[in-house]
Amino acid sequence: MYDSPKSDSTVKHAIKIAANKVQVFYGDTHAIKDVDVQIEDKTVTAFIGPSGCGKSTFLRTLNRMNDTIDICRVEGEILLDGENIYDKRVDPVQLRAKVGMVFQKPNPFPKSIYDNIAYGPRIHGLAKTKADLDEIVEKSLRRGAIWNEVKDRLHSPGTGLSGGQQQRLCIARAVATEPEVLLMDEPCSALDPIATGQVEELIDELRESYSVVIVTHSMQQAARVSQKTAFFHLGNLVEFGETSQIFTNPKDPRTESYITGRIG
Amino acid sequence: MPALWIFIAVLVLAVLGFVLGRQRALAMVDGDSRHLHSLPNYYGFHVGIWALMPALLVLAVWLIVQPMLIDTSVKSMIPDTSYTTAGELSLVMSDVRRVADGLDLAVERGALTADEAMSLDAGATDVRALLGGVGVAIGSDVQPAVLEAAQAYRASTATGNMVRTVIVLLLALGGLGWALSRTAPDFRARNSVEKATLGLLIAAASIAILTTLGIVLSLIFNTIEFFKLYPASEFFFGTTWAPSFGGGSELGILPLFWGTFYISIIALAVAVPIGLFAAVYLSEYAGPKIRAVAKPMLEVLAGIPTIVYGLFALVTVGPMLVNVFGNEGALGLGWMSGGTAVMTAGLVMGIMLIPFVSSLSDDIINAVPQAMRDGSLGLGATKSETVKQVVLPAALPGIVGAVLLAASRAIGETMIVVMGAGAAARLSLNPFEAMTTVTAKIVSQLTGDADFASPEALVAFALGMTLFVITLGLNIFALYIVRKYREQYE
Ligand SMILES: Nc1ncnc2c1ncn2[C@@H]1O[C@H](COP(=O)(O)OP(=O)(O)OP(=O)(O)O)[C@@H](O)[C@H]1O
Ligand SMILES: [Mg+2]
Numbered sequence: 246m247y248d249s250p251k252s253d254s255t256v257k258h259a260i261k262i263a264a265n266k267v268q269v270f271y272g273d274t275h276a277i278k279d280v281d282v283q284i285e286d287k288t289v290t291a292f293i294g295p296s297g298c299g300k301s302t303f304l305r306t307l308n309r310m311n312d313t314i315d316i317c318r319v320e321g322e323i324l325l326d327g328e329n330i331y332d333k334r335v336d337p338v339q340l341r342a343k344v345g346m347v348f349q350k351p352n353p354f355p356k357s358i359y360d361n362i363a364y365g366p367r368i369h370g371l372a373k374t375k376a377d378l379d380e381i382v383e384k385s386l387r388r389g390a391i392w393n394e395v396k397d398r399l400h401s402p403g404t405g406l407s408g409g410q411q412q413r414l415c416i417a418r419a420v421a422t423e424p425e426v427l428l429m430d431e432p433c434s435a436l437d438p439i440a441t442g443q444v445e446e447l448i449d450e451l452r453e454s455y456s457v458v459i460v461t462h463s464m465q466q467a468a469r470v471s472q473k474t475a476f477f478h479l480g481n482l483v484e485f486g487e488t489s490q491i492f493t494n495p496k497d498p499r500t501e502s503y504i505t506g507r508i509g
Numbered sequence: 510m511p512a513l514w515i516f517i518a519v520l521v522l523a524v525l526g527f528v529l530g531r532q533r534a535l536a537m538v539d540g541d542s543r544h545l546h547s548l549p550n551y552y553g554f555h556v557g558i559w560a561l562m563p564a565l566l567v568l569a570v571w572l573i574v575q576p577m578l579i580d581t582s583v584k585s586m587i588p589d590t591s592y593t594t595a596g597e598l599s600l601v602m603s604d605v606r607r608v609a610d611g612l613d614l615a616v617e618r619g620a621l622t623a624d625e626a627m628s629l630d631a632g633a634t635d636v637r638a639l640l641g642g643v644g645v646a647i648g649s650d651v652q653p654a655v656l657e658a659a660q661a662y663r664a665s666t667a668t669g670n671m672v673r674t675v676i677v678l679l680l681a682l683g684g685l686g687w688a689l690s691r692t693a694p695d696f697r698a699r700n701s702v703e704k705a706t707l708g709l710l711i712a713a714a715s716i717a718i719l720t721t722l723g724i725v726l727s728l729i730f731n732t733i734e735f736f737k738l739y740p741a742s743e744f745f746f747g748t749t750w751a752p753s754f755g756g757g758s759e760l761g762i763l764p765l766f767w768g769t770f771y772i773s774i775i776a777l778a779v780a781v782p783i784g785l786f787a788a789v790y791l792s793e794y795a796g797p798k799i800r801a802v803a804k805p806m807l808e809v810l811a812g813i814p815t816i817v818y819g820l821f822a823l824v825t826v827g828p829m830l831v832n833v834f835g836n837e838g839a840l841g842l843g844w845m846s847g848g849t850a851v852m853t854a855g856l857v858m859g860i861m862l863i864p865f866v867s868s869l870s871d872d873i874i875n876a877v878p879q880a881m882r883d884g885s886l887g888l889g890a891t892k893s894e895t896v897k898q899v900v901l902p903a904a905l906p907g908i909v910g911a912v913l914l915a916a917s918r919a920i921g922e923t924m925i926v927v928m929g930a931g932a933a934a935r936l937s938l939n940p941f942e943a944m945t946t947v948t949a950k951i952v953s954q955l956t957g958d959a960d961f962a963s964p965e966a967l968v969a970f971a972l973g974m975t976l977f978v979i980t981l982g983l984n985i986f987a988l989y990i991v992r993k994y995r996e997q998y999e
Contacts, residue, residue: 308887310883310886310887313879313882313883313886315796315797338886338889338890338891339889340889341886341887341888341889342888342889343889345887345888345889346887348880348883348884348887350880352878352880352881352883352884353884354881354884354885354899354903355881355902355903356902364885364888364890364898365888365889365890368888368889368890368894368898369889415884418884418888419887419888422888422889
C-alpha cells in the first residue's frame with residue numbers, strides 16, 4: 246500500500262537529540278504530555294498525527310522557538326549532543342544556528358530573493374567574500390529546487406513569489422546556514438507534486454550529513470522519506486519506531502487507525 | 510415658535526411615530542412577529558425616521574435661507590443716497606438688524622406693545638433712547654429709513670417664522686402618517702432603515718469633505734485679494750519680513766519659512782530617534798506588564814495641551830539653555846542672549862512629538878507579522894539583529910509615514926513657537942537666536958486692530974494658504990507611503 250521506505254535500519258546512527266519527559270504548556274493547556282523521543286544523526290524522522298495533536302509545538306521545542314511565545318512553558322530535558330538545550334548556559338541564538346527550521350507557513354522576509362538567502366550566512370559570517378556569498382546563495386537555491394525559477398530575478402522581492410516558491414525559498418534559506426539539524430514543519434503542504442519530489446530529494450540528500458525532522462500530513466511522504474516515524478495523538482507520543490514497522494505493523498491500535506485513515 | 514421648540518416637537522413626533530409604527534406592525538399580525546418581514550423595531554424606526562428626517566432637513570434649510578432672502582428684500586428698501594460702497598451698505602444693514610433686535614427686546618420687556626413697535630415713527634419718538642432703555646446701544650440716531658427697514662425686517666421675519674413652524678410640523682406629521690400607512694407585514698422596513706443609515710453615513714462624510722473645501726475657499730479669496738495688493742514674487746522670494754501698518758511693509762515669507770523649517774528639523778531630530786527607540790523597546794522587548802504601564806504613560810504626553818508645553822519652554826527649558834549656552838553660561842560661549850530661541854522651541858516641540866512618533870511607530874512595528882521575526886530568529890539571529898534587519902526594514906515605509914505626519918504637526922504648531930522661539934523674523938543659522946514661524950506670524954498679523962483690507966492683514970491668509978498647501982502635500986505623501994506599506998502583507 247505504501248512505497249517501501251528507504252530504510253537502512255542495519256546502520257546504527259549516533260543519537261543527535263534525545264527528549265526526556267518533555268511537557269509543554271500554553272498557559273493552562275497541556276499541549277505535549279510526557280514525550281520521549283530519540284532523533285538520530287543522519288536520519289530523517291517523520292512526525293505524523295492528526296491536526297492539533299502538538300507536532301508543531303514539539304518541533305518548536307527542539308530549537309527553543311517556543312521561547313518567543315510568552316505563555317509557553319517547557320518542562321523536561323532535551324539533549325542535543327548530550328547537552329540540555331534548556332540549560333541556562335545555552336544560548337538559544339547559537340542553538341538555532343545549529344538547529345534550523347522551516348515553518349509551516351512560508352515567511353520570506355520583505356527583501357530580495359538574494360538577501361533572503363544571504364541573511365543567515367551574513368549574520369554568522371559564513372562568507373568571506375562576495376563571491377563566496379554568491380556561491381552559497383546559488384547552492385542553497387539549487388538545493389531548495391528553486392534556482393531555475395529565480396536565477397534571473399535574484400534581486401526582486403521574495404514576497405513576490407508564489408506560495409510554493411516562497412516555501413522553497415524558505416527551505417533554501419534554512420539550508421544556507423548549514424545547520425546540523427533541520428526541522429521542517431509541513432514543508433510540502435503548498436507544493437505541487439514536482440516540487441514536492443524535488444524537496445524530498447533534497448531531504449534525502451541532506452540526510453547524508455545532517456539529521457532532518459519533518460512534520461507531514463501525507464502518509465506516503467512519511468513513508469517515502471523517513472527512516473523513523475513518531476505518531477502523536479492529543480499531545481501524547483503514541484508510537485515511535487522504524488518507519489517500515491510503523492506503516493506495516495503498528496503496535497498501537499490508534500496508530501493503525503490513523504494510518505489507514507480511520508482517525509484524523 | 511422658536512426653532513428649538515420646533516425641533517423638540519419634531520423629536521417628540523418621531524418618538525411617537527416609533528411607538529405607533531411598532532404597534533401597528535405588531536397589530537397587523539396579531540402580535541406574532543414571525544409573520545413580519547422585519548423585526549418590529551424596524552417598523553418603528555421606519556416611521557420615526559420619516560417623521561424626523563424631512564422635517565429636520567426643511568428646518569435646517571429654512572434657517573439658512575430665510576435670513577438671506579429677508580436681507581436682500583430689506584436691502585432694496587434702503588435709499589441709494591445713504592451709502593456709497595458695499596462696505597457702508599453692510600454697516601447700515603447691521604444697524605437695521607440691531608434696531609430690529611432692539612425692538613424685539615423692547616416688546617419682550619414690555620417697553621412697547623407689539624402694535625406700537627410696528628407703527629413707531631422716527632420723527633416723533635427718540636428710538637435711540639428707547640432702545641438704550643432696554644440695553645441695546647445704537648451708535649447714532651436712528652434714520653427713518655433704517656427704522657422703516659427694521660420694521661419691515663421684523664414683519665417678514667415674524668411671518669417667515671410662522672410659516673416655518675406650520676410647514677415643518679405638517680411635514681413631520683405627514684411623514685409620520687405616510688410611513689405609518691405603508692406599514693404592512695410584507696413591507697421591507699429593515700431595508701428602508703438600512704438605506705436611511707447609509708444616507709446618514711454619506712451625509713457625515715460629505716460634511717467632513719465640504720468643510721475642508723470651505724476652509725480652502727475662505728482662504729483662497731483672501732489670498733487672491735492679497736496678491737492683488739502685493740506682488741507674489743516679493744512674497745515668495747523676499748528675505749525681509751517687516752510689516753508696518755502705515756504702509757511700505759516688506760512681507761517676504763522666506764525668514765518665516767526658514768524659522769518654521771529650522772524649528773521643525775530640531776523637533777524631528779529630537780522626536781524621531783527617541784520616539785522610534787521607545788517604540789522598538791515597547792513592541793519588541795518590554796514584557797506585557799511594562800507595556801501595559803509604559804504605553805499609556807507615554808500617551809499622556811500626547812494629551813497635554815501645547816500651551817502647557819509653551820509654558821515649559823518659557824520657564825524651564827529656555828532659562829536652562831541660557832545657563833549653559835548664554836553669556837554667563839556654564840560653557841562661557843555666549844551664543845545665547847535670551848531664553849527664547851529656535852533651540853528652546855525645537856526641543857520642547859520635539860518632546861511634544863515623541864508620543865506621536867512612538868505610538869504610530871509602535872502600531873506599525875506590531876503590524877509586522879510574528880512569522881517574520883520567527884523566520885529570522887529561527888536562522889539564529891539575535892533579537893536586535895532581527896529588529897534591525899527584518900522588523901525595521903519591513904516597517905520602514907510606515908515609519909516614514911509616521912515621521913511625515915509628525916513633521917506636518919511640527920510645521921503647524923503655534924503656541925510653543927510663540928512662547929519658546931520669540932517673535933523676531935530672522936534668517937540666521939544660529940539655533941540659539943530667536944526666530945519665528947509662519948503660524949506665529951499669522952496670529953500676530955490678525956490679532957489687534959488690523960484693517961482687514963490692508964496687505965498687512967491679508968498676508969495672514971496667504972501665509973495660511975502656503976502652509977496649508979505644504980502640510981497637505983506632506984500628508985498626502987505620508988498617506989501614500991503608509992498605503993504602499995500596507996499592501997505588503999495583504
Ligand atoms: N501559540 C499558542 N498559544 C496557545 N495554544 C497554542 C499555541 N500554539 C498551539 N497551541 C495549541 O497547542 C495544541 C497543539 O498545536 P500544534 O500547532 O502543535 O498542532 P499541530 O499538530 O502542529 O497541528 P497542525 O497539523 O494543524 O499543524 C493545539 O491544541 C493548539 O491549540
Ligand atoms: Mg502544525
